[in-house]
Amino acid sequence: MLDINIVRQNPDDVIAMLHRRQMGGEAGKVKELLDLDRSRKEMVQRADDLKATRNRVSREIADIKRTGQGSADELIRQMKSVSDQISELDADLAKLETVMEELLLGLPNMLHHSVPEGRTAEDNMLYKGPVEFTHDLDFPVTNHLELGKSLGILDFERGAKISGAGFPVYIGKGARLERALINFMLDMHTEHHGYTEVFPPFLVNQESLRGTGQWPKFADQVYHICEDGLYAIPTAEVPVTNLHRGEMLDPAALPIAYVAYSACFRREAGSYGKDTRGFLRVHQFNKVEMVRFTRPEASYEALEEILSNAEAILRALKIPYRVITLCGGDISANAAKCYDIEVWSPAENKYLEASSVSNFEDYQARRSNIRFKPDGKSKPEFVHTLNGSGLATSRLMVSLLEHYQTADGKIVIPEALRPYTGFDLIG
RNA sequence: GGAGAGGUCGCAUAGUUGGUCUAGUGCGCUCGCCUGGAAAGCGGGUAGGGUGUAACAGCCCUCGAGGGUUCGAAUCCCUCCCUCUCCGCCA
Structure with a gap:
């Protein structure tokens, strides 16, 4: 607001x-x-x-x-x-x-002066990269869907049976790989980037959605449990940012940095037929999310830090990516400035959004009334809130499977992940 | 799900036959006095929002949240939320 x-x-x-x-x-x-x-x-x-x-x-x-x-x-x-x-x-x-x-x-948020002018996604500006890593893919590449199926690690059909389209099931080494990715990311952010881990509720009330700005604007994109007035979170940003809703934060505690795993639920109403294949658009996916509360003057520095924290995951996994700055016409209403990290999909032959890193300045803080007293006695001020995916596993999985496939249809596990998977090859 | 108790200004408490409560007291915090310095003691201050002002002042609202009764509500009534105790069910 x-x-x-x-x-x-x-x-x-x-x-x-x-x-x-x-x-x-x-x-x-x-x-x-x-x-x-x-x-x-x-x-x-x-x-x-x-x-x-x-x-x-x-x-x-x-x-x-x-x-x-x-x-x-x-x-x-x-x-x-x-x-x-x-x-x-x-x-x-x-x-x-x-x-x-x-x-x-x-009314949407004010835009930072550095946000590029532009009408659509076409006008977004390349900010970093592309960052390449050498992978030998000198053979016809197979897409993640077929790889997942042939290796028996992903099952979209049975997911559709038990829930509906867009609810993937991970099986065997696929399930283990998914869990490994989540644990790897959480460990990286808590052990090397200074975040405090949070495991939040996946269902929230309407006030929480309102606090972060998903309500009322995106009401139709959120799963609603009518009987109890609860909503399935579309991102951990919602419960984690709302942790401090209505609070006067101790200035000595700032900046606060949380990292949380959560399943994310999105109805994706109205987007059928667009990038729907496999993991490209799903109703439930897993994401590790970084959330920060900072003093107003420190938020743009924090934005760059969150971006590099997310990049560190991709660098460690050696997955090619680029970072773009969203232009005025493409940036979400809540954000003052936003970077997207996109990972490369060899099979789709394009970049896929795997992370969004945003500074909301005081827009969410005002909605959710999160303040601090700058020097202990003056007027309270709103904090700035930021968040960034670090990262969503669905798109990351696409890129990982496709990049690490071998000519005979197996998947080599990136070295950094092996302590978490306990195996170094699928297939 | 059933029965009961309770939510007061950072913490702890007073206040429930409606009107000296524009919420008292203690603790904490803080400023001042005192002191060689400290403790103790004494005195003052101690929330947020709105409106207003050059800035103060002033005024309005907030006693879990929202309604209602009344000239007037922390106090009476209703709904909801939360906490605790007991019972039932249960991963």
Whole structure:
């Protein structure tokens, strides 16, 4: 959520941001918000004055009742009318504030000045790489689906039987490989990158979704357990960022860095027919997610660190990748700046997004009310929140299987992973 | 799932026949006095949001959350959330 003060003081900046995001059509919301804001102030003023009167006179009535001197009937009669006016004003005010809140929640985050201009994914800028590693693939490559099937380590058909399309099953060495990847990544981030491990709930309430910005905008992409009012998390970002929702953080504790494994659930409504093969788009996948809470002035340095933490995994596994900076038209509404890490798929002959590393600045912190007091006594400030996948195993698995395949259809396990798999070859 | 108890300003507590509660007290923290220095003692301060102001002040809201009754609610009523105890079921 944007600070209403930014809208008040720099409405033109907000409108410029909407244009950079290819959302110029939303510009009218800014003026609407300003108008509502003015009436709100005026109404608050009137309501507060009436409340002050009521409080003062109520004390007079109390005095009269206590001392038994005189009658309070006339005052009570007057206050009855005042109270009615207050109720009416408060009700109007509540309605108006709901509208303002919805408008404000609907506005995307301000963009960092370094975010490239552009309309679509075509306009994203290469930031790092491509980083290549030598693999001998001087034979016709097989795609991950066929490899998984022929080796008996992935079963999409049975997954479809027991749950539906897009729920892969890992079997035997495939299951072990998946677990090895997760453990390897968690160990790397906790032992070498300074993160504290968190194992979060996979079901959250609506307030948590709202806090990180998945609600209400992406409501249709989240699995909902109606009976209990719970939602399956689309990413560990949701429970982990919400760990500190509504808290005043100890400034000495900043920056806070968490890493969490979670299964991730996404309905992917409306995206059928696009990159749906095998692991390219699934409803449930595994991801290790890094989340940081920082002081505002430290967040862009932290963004680069998270990026390099994620890169370290790919470097250790020797998987080719590149990093791109998302342009204004492609970046998500919550983020002020975002890098995508893409891994190379030899069979698809293209890069696949395996990680998204974002700085939300105070956008999520304001929604979820996560603050700290800079020097212990001044006004509280919102922290900056960031996160980055490190990484999602589904796309990583695609790239790993395809890169490490042999001419006779086996998979060589990357050296760094062998302590975790306990074997060095599948097939 | 059933029965009961409870959620108060960092912590602990007072406050439940509605009105000196604009929430008292203790601890903690902090500032000052005192001291050669410290302890003790004494005195002051000790949340967040809104509005307002040049900045203060002032005013409004918040006693788990949200409604309701009332001129007036920490206090009465309703709904929900959470914690604890007991019972049942259970990985």
